[in-house]
Amino acid sequence: MRKICIHFQVIQPHLLRTYRFFDINQKHNYFDEYQNNYLINRIANRCYTPANQMMLELINRFKETLFFSFSISGSTIRLFQEYCPEVLESFKELVDTGNVEITGSTFTHSLAALNNKTSFLEQVQLQEKLLYEVFEVKPTTFCNTEIIYSDEIGEWLYEAGYKVVLTEGAKHLLGWKSPSYLYCNPYETDLKLLLRNYQLCDDVSLRFNDMGWDQYPLTSEKFISFIDGIPQDAPYVNLFWDYETMGVIQPKESGIFDFFKAFFENLCTQDRFQLITPCSTIEATEPASTLHAPWAISCSGDEKDTNEWLGNELQHEAFEQLFKLEPLYLNSNNQEAKLAWLRLQNAFHYNFMSTKWFPKQAVKRIFDVYSSPYQAFINYMNVLNDVKIQLENSQMEPEPIKPKTIII
Known part of the structure; x- marks a missing residue:
């Protein structure tokens, strides 16, 4: 069966x-x-x-x-x-x-x-x-x-x-x-x-x-x-x-x-x-x-790799700048900025920056409101820059180290 x-x-x-x-x-x-x-x-x-x-x-x-x-x-x-x-x-x-x-x-x-x-x-x-x-x-x-x-x-x-x-x-x-x-x-x-x-x-x-x-x-x-x-x-x-x-x-x-x-x-x-x-x-x-997969595979295109999202300089730059904020995210108490940072990881945003055509992009374009990958990149980076500022302005102070009590 x-x-x-x-x-x-x-x-x-x-x-x-x-x-x-x-x-x-x-x-x-x-x-x-x-x-x-x-x-x-x-x-x-x-x-x-x-x-x-x-x-x-x-x-x-x-x-x-x-x-x-x-x-x-x-x-x-x-x-x-x-x-x-x-x-x-x-x-x-x-x-x-x-x-x-x-x-x-x-x-x-x-x-x-x-x-x-x-x-x-x-x-x-x-x-x-x-x-x-x-x-x-x-x-x-x-x-x-x-x-x-x-x-x-x-x-x-x-x-x-x-x-x-x-x-x-x-x-x-x-x-x-x-x-x-x-x-x-x-x-x-x-x-x-x-x-x-x-x-x-x-x-x-x-x-x-x-x-x-x-x-x-x-x-x-x-x-x-x-x-x-x-x-x-x-x-x-x-x-x-x-x-x-x-x-x-x-x-x-x-x-x-x-x-x-x-x-x-x-x-x-x-x-x-x-x-x-x-x-x-x-x-x-x-x-x-x-099954040995030493590098990342996906369901994208004929190559089954990650080029749909990280295949050009725009995408690489956005991805690098996004995850540079991870330490700020982990130490922030601004919940709205933290949620925005998580949402900016969505693969769709990187698909909109793609300069190549992939078969599944037809459905992604239903959501694409940008005139070009470059406009998508600029808009994304503007948002990311503001998220960075909000995360920087909401860093939690480290807890003071309490002196140890010495028992004599």
Whole structure:
């Protein structure tokens, strides 16, 4: 029986308002509340509300066989709480069925894993706290921002208590190996790795509505035939999508909702498939092999590297200046400035500064209000400079050293 692991990422950024040089040290409202409200509700209407309703109906029909997982960034949860709490309630309803696993992630869809262990684990722990507050769960599976992973990141996550990590089935790492097996970290062999089959995932997220594609139109039956084309001795097929594939990346008019509904129905009614959650692999059979990832991989582009976010001088400069503020963040008592610093780690801000085209940028451009990467950089740096001032002005005094009492 072939195990199918389906995971959806739910990610929305806090967009910055236009923040000019002369606003620095004068105005400290950095985020475009109107635009954030508009976009989260627009996407909820196009994706989250109808998709959650469809998935709940499917779970009610196939309670014993339909299982999948979500990762929902902390920023997205906060946007739901502020602008459309009914959407968050619909996610809670799905989790309460017991058929949906909530995985760990970074709090603000952060690139902190590319900086250092301290800043990364700060994001991880903030997200864990929020997930327990909202869903009353403690995750054992981790899905990093853009499924970024390396051996070192895996070691950090294992130390933090995670048992399973979702990442990319990057061809340059796998070589002749298949992503359809269970792998493990070479240094922490109890940390299991589930690898995304990017070719199958891209057939849906990128090519579903492409009339020039030689497999158009893609039906659920045809897609299952693609799965059947994987050698039968390969036990896992891991499909990780942005949840926004339904209704946003692929519009409703394309038939994407009908596709996913039929796909889940077919999987649940055929005995040769078993839908699983990632955490179910913790007690599963031993991994087929270790997977060595000496440098960071991601789901981006053909290279599966981090160039989408750190591929040019603008991005490198912004990233370097952002994390130079980490000591100030750790010693500040200005909670608004600290939250702004966390939100500035969001990968979307760095995507807006990209001077290259990547396939997934089409969906990112829904949020991009900048006329060029250079405008995105200037606006970001203006905000960052003000955050720096606010953090510098709110440093906590070190506690005085109390003299020791000498007992004679």
